[in-house]
Amino acid sequence: MALELRQQLKLTQQLVMTPQLQMAIKLLQLSRLELVETIQQELEENPILEEAVDNEPEQVEKDTEKGEEKDPKEIEFDDTFPDDADWRNYIEEYNTPGKTSYEIERKEHTEFDRFLVKKQSLQDHLLWQLMMSGLNEMEKQVGSLIVGNLNTDGYLDVSVEDITAESGASPQTVEEVLSLMQTFDPLGICARNLRESLLIQIKHLGLEDSLVERVISDHLTHLENRKITTICQALSVDRQKIIEAVEIIQGLEPKPGRSFSDEPPRHITPDVYVYKYDDEFVILLNDNGLPRLRINALYRSCLLGDSQVSGKEKEYIREKLRSATWLIRSVYQRKKTIYRVMESVLRFQQAFFEKGVSQLKPMVLRDVAEDIEMHESTISRVTTNKYAHTPQGIFELKYFFNSPINRVHGDAIASASVKDKIKRIIEKEDPKKPYSDKKISVILENDNINIARRTVAKYREMLNILPSSKRKQLF
Numbered sequence: 305m306a307l308e309l310r311q312q313l314k315l316t317q318q319l320v321m322t323p324q325l326q327m328a329i330k331l332l333q334l335s336r337l338e339l340v341e342t343i344q345q346e347l348e349e350n351p352i353l354e355e356a357v358d359n360e361p362e363q364v365e366k367d368t369e370k371g372e373e374k375d376p377k378e379i380e381f382d383d384t385f386p387d388d389a390d391w392r393n394y395i396e397e398y399n400t401p402g403k404t405s406y407e408i409e410r411k412e413h414t415e416f417d418r419f420l421v422k423k424q425s426l427q428d429h430l431l432w433q434l435m436m437s438g439l440n441e442m443e444k445q446v447g448s449l450i451v452g453n454l455n456t457d458g459y460l461d462v463s464v465e466d467i468t469a470e471s472g473a474s475p476q477t478v479e480e481v482l483s484l485m486q487t488f489d490p491l492g493i494c495a496r497n498l499r500e501s502l503l504i505q506i507k508h509l510g511l512e513d514s515l516v517e518r519v520i521s522d523h524l525t526h527l528e529n530r531k532i533t534t535i536c537q538a539l540s541v542d543r544q545k546i547i548e549a550v551e552i553i554q555g556l557e558p559k560p561g562r563s564f565s566d567e568p569p570r571h572i573t574p575d576v577y578v579y580k581y582d583d584e585f586v587i588l589l590n591d592n593g594l595p596r597l598r599i600n601a602l603y604r605s606c607l608l609g610d611s612q613v614s615g616k617e618k619e620y621i622r623e624k625l626r627s628a629t630w631l632i633r634s635v636y637q638r639k640k641t642i643y644r645v646m647e648s649v650l651r652f653q654q655a656f657f658e659k660g661v662s663q664l665k666p667m668v669l670r671d672v673a674e675d676i677e678m679h680e681s682t683i684s685r686v687t688t689n690k691y692a693h694t695p696q697g698i699f700e701l702k703y704f705f706n707s708p709i710n711r712v713h714g715d716a717i718a719s720a721s722v723k724d725k726i727k728r729i730i731e732k733e734d735p736k737k738p739y740s741d742k743k744i745s746v747i748l749e750n751d752n753i754n755i756a757r758r759t760v761a762k763y764r765e766m767l768n769i770l771p772s773s774k775r776k777q778l779f
Contacts, residue, residue, distance in 0.1 A: 323627075327634040332641065332682070335689035336575050336590075339638075343595050346631055352603045352621065353628040356596040426458060426493075426564035427451050433488045439481070446471045446481045450494060458493045458561025459501070492560040499524055505556045515541065516549045527553070530776045574693035576646050578657060585657060587646050589639055597632050599625065641678070645686045648675045649704050656704070660696050662725070664718040666708035710754045722753060723763045730769055735777040 331339060347353055434447040449471055453462045460482075467478050485494045486504050495501035502520045511517060519527060523535045527550065536543050577588045603621050652671060655663035669687075673680045687701035708716035729747055733739050739747070741760040748755050764771070 324630045324634065327630045328637055329685075331631075331634045331638050333685040333688060336573055336594075336691075338689075339635075340594060343597070343631070343635070346628075347595065347597075350624050350628055350631075352600050352624040353597060353631065354600045356598045424564065426454065426456075426561045429564060430454075430485065430488055430493065434485065437484065439484075442471070442473055443477065443481050446473050446478050447485060450482060450485055454494065454561065456561055456565060457559040458490070458495075458564075460494055460496050463496075490557070490560045490563060492557055495560070498558055501558070501560060502553065502556050506552075509552075511552070514549075515539070515545060516552050519546070519549050520553065529773055572691050572698055574698055575690045576642060577693045578646070578650065578695070580657070580695055585650055585654070587643060587650065589643060591639075594635075597628070597635065599628055599632075641682070641686055642690065644676045644678075645672060645683060645701070646692060648672045649692075649701070651675070653704055657694055657696065662721055664704070664706060664721045666716050666718045667705050668707075669705060709759075712749065712752045712754050714752065717753060719763075722748070722755060723767060725751070725753070726760060726763050727767055727769070730764075730775070733775075735775070738772040738775040740772045 331342065334342060347355060430451045431448070434444060434451070437447075439447065446467060449467050450460060453460060453467070455461050464475060464478050464482065467473075467482075468475050471478070482494060486492075487508075488494070491508050492501035492505045495504055499520060502524075503517065506512070506514070506516055506520065518539060519535060523538060526532075526534050526538075532543060532546055532550075535541075536546055539546070573593070574590055577590060579586050579588065603625065606618065606621055649667075649672065650657065652667050652675075653665060655665065669680045669683045672678075673683050687705070690701045691698055692701055703720065706718035706720045709719055709722050710716055725748065726744060729739065729744055741764065742757045744760045744764075745755055745757045748760070761771075769775070
């Protein structure tokens with residue numbers, strides 16, 4: 305069979321993404337911190353782009369009637385994009401979330417957290433005690449392996465056999481080093497499970513061979529399930545003595561490494577603020593910390609003036625100018641879209657902003673998309689990792705979108721409102737006789753909310769609330 309070259313005509317249809325649309329997609333789905341990082345990176349890479357100094361007017365002028373930014377001296381580009389563009393097919397290609405945290409170096413207010421001394425980690429605290437214990441090199445190596453295999457709660461995640469195989473030491477040596485390290489501060493550290501950690505702590509308190517030790521050793525599961533009567537029958541002990549032992553156990557630390565947690569606090573900076581002045585709500589975008597961008601005047605003059613720049617250099621400047629212009633417009637388009645979405649949310653959920661979570665209405669992305677004539681995928685991008693400061697607190701924009709829960713009579717209610725009602729019911733219950741999920745379902749039904757027991761259990765777990773058997777207080 306011979307091989308030959310042929311020419312064919314073929315018609316295809318495909319959606320071509322303009323660079324400006326690509327930039328808009330990328331910026332729209334970024335969180336505030338990721339946006340700052342992206343802008344800073346562009347400022348470093350693009351010499352045409354620069355940050356406007358304080359108290360200096362921006363070059364880009366706003367046309368309030370058309371809702372666009374335009375510089376009268378700016379070079380025009382034909383690349384535009386509609387508000388209702390379907391971006392679902394491009395999320396995988398352009399989803400570049402970047403890093404999850406970023407510190408802005410220039411702040412108008414003092415960051416007192418920066419003046420604090422770095423907190424000592426659990427590993428450093430244990431290694432310091434290990435070095436002061438007078439062990440030989442092999443024992444120190446075993447101790448270092450033990451420290452390296454502790455989880456954030458202070459429990460040992462590997463077996464003695466694994467440490468023996470890794471260190472090359474004898475099982476007896478590993479056990480001896482582990483027993484020594486279990487006497488380190490904090491009490492209960494280096495245990496392999498909760499029972500062992502509690503036993504280490506009561507040994508330090510001098511409660512060996514006591515009723516407390518017997519309860520921990522043999523009936524910890526019964527204690528977890530609040531089966532005091534079962535423990536009394538098994539140990540043939542009066543109920544009051546068991547309650548006294550339980551009081552001691554409740555004073556122990558179930559997570560010894562918790563006090564040395566080195567996880568940094570998460571600070572949420574709202575993207576938009578909603579205030580109420582007189583009888584009207586006002587929406588303000590948070591521009592604090594975001595660089596104000598402009599085009600460098602020197603490079604603009606190279607294109608607009610009679611400069612002696614070669615054609616190749618002009619082409620480079622023109623390309624960078626185009627990129628800078630797209631970035632400035634995309635940043636403004638992002639602000640405009642966030643504002644419109646928040647404005648629509650405020651119209652739908654005004655009762656929430658007035659009275660709180662109990663008045664939250666069912667709402668889906670399609671409601672806002674139809675209201676502001678944008679695509680659902682656009683609304684999804686805007687509401688991801690964006691936060692709003694409201695008179696009721698700080699909420700992620702996704703929080704305002706809830707599935708409906710049917711009422712016995714009347715309109716549906718938002719699932720978030722139902723969760724809030726469940727939380728309030730549990731807060732007001734008798735600690736000695738907590739409500740079961742079935743009882744909570746009945747209470748909600750009497751309150752005109754039709755919800756099944758399994759749904760109550762699901763919402764309770766989402767609220768990190770224990771079941772009734774574990775919420776019951778013994779005394």
